[in-house]
Amino acid sequence: MSAPTDPNTPDPLISTQDLAALLDEAAAPVLLDASFYLPTEGKDAMALFAEAHLPGAAFFDIDRIADPESDLPHMLPSEADFARAVEAFGVSNDTLVIVYDQRGLFSAPRAWWMFRAFGHDRVQVLDGGLPKWRREGLPVEAGPAREASSGRFTARLRRDLVRNATQISANIEAEDEALLDARSAARYAGSVPEPRPRMRSGHVPGAISLPFTELLAEDGTLLGRDDLRNRFAEAGIGPGTRPVTMCGSGVTAAVLTLGLVCADLPCGALYDGSWTEWGAEDDGAAMRPVERMERGTRRRDDGR
Numbered sequence: 001m002s003a004p005t006d007p008n009t010p011d012p013l014i015s016t017q018d019l020a021a022l023l024d025e026a027a028a029p030v031l032l033d034a035s036f037y038l039p040t041e042g043k044d045a046m047a048l049f050a051e052a053h054l055p056g057a058a059f060f061d062i063d064r065i066a067d068p069e070s071d072l073p074h075m076l077p078s079e080a081d082f083a084r085a086v087e088a089f090g091v092s093n094d095t096l097v098i099v100y101d102q103r104g105l106f107s108a109p110r111a112w113w114m115f116r117a118f119g120h121d122r123v124q125v126l127d128g129g130l131p132k133w134r135r136e137g138l139p140v141e142a143g144p145a146r147e148a149s150s151g152r153f154t155a156r157l158r159r160d161l162v163r164n165a166t167q168i169s170a171n172i173e174a175e176d177e178a179l180l181d182a183r184s185a186a187r188y189a190g191s192v193p194e195p196r197p198r199m200r201s202g203h204v205p206g207a208i209s210l211p212f213t214e215l216l217a218e219d220g221t222l223l224g225r226d227d228l229r230n231r232f233a234e235a236g237i238g239p240g241t242r243p244v245t246m247c248g249s250g251v252t253a254a255v256l257t258l259g260l261v262c263a264d265l266p267c268g269a270l271y272d273g274s275w276t277e278w279g280a281e282d283d284g285a286a287m288r289p290v291e292r293m294e295r296g297t298r299r300r301d302d303g304r
Contacts, residue, residue, distance in 0.1 A: 010123075068081075091153050104216075190290075203290070
């Protein structure tokens with residue numbers, strides 16, 4: 001799946017100025033702050049939302065709108081649970097949804113991908129997020145989210161947009177898909193510890209390192225189409241590639257997925273469990289194989 005061509009489907013990104021103009025219209029979109037911080041950062045995204053958010057926005061809690069039965073963080077919820085959650089924001093199947101985050105472009109693409117995974121293409125990411133919005137002097141408000149009338153949303157999971165550990169494992173030998181790792185180069189190489197406890201360091205054998213930050217401009221916005229295509233080409237990704245994205249826990253992987261769509265390349269799928277699942281020290285079975293980079297060479301650990 002590449003960038004949408006249906007005239008009823010919006011572009012994946014929206015600029016701050018275009019969004020500001022939309023807010024003055026009668027049929028304003030539903031705005032969702034989908035901010036998320038790593039466990040080691042010590043920040044409370046919901047508390048920061050209460051301090052300042054876009055007018056009329058609600059808080060999309062990535063950790064709450066998730067599978068409550070999974071031991072892994074913020075895995076996709078069931079269709080029914082996702083529908084129930086977004087209906088509470090006033091979202092129906094024809095609603096335009098705009099997601100943003102407090103960093104600029106970090107976790108909002110995860111919410112964008114979730115909507116798309118559940119069959120809703122009328123969703124956009126605010127390019128540059130809250131930081132760019134505030135730099136331009138656009139209005140914010142404080143306090144809790146306003147009450148919204150309930151929407152009516154039917155979710156239908158697009159399984160082709162999601163990968164699991166079994167599929168990732170099979171692809172190590174088959175090499176049918178190109179696995180892109182959005183974590184930092186140091187985490188990919190295994191030269192620094194993971195931010196979550198009881199996690200091995202390294203990467204899935206055969207994965208390609210493409211830190212999500214390499215798709216961002218200095219102002220925190222996404223690179224333009226040609227620059228994105230060039231960066232993906234450097235990583236070996238082109239129009240004929242079948243990409244799969246991953247990261248630490250399935251959040252910044254979606255930045256790569258967003259970049260693929262904006263580059264008019266196949267968006268492929270996202271490995272939802274990502275490194276939190278693959279790199280776990282003990283997942284109840286034989287540990288999955290891991291590669292590390294040591295002085296320019298690869299070392300493989302098959303968990304035996």
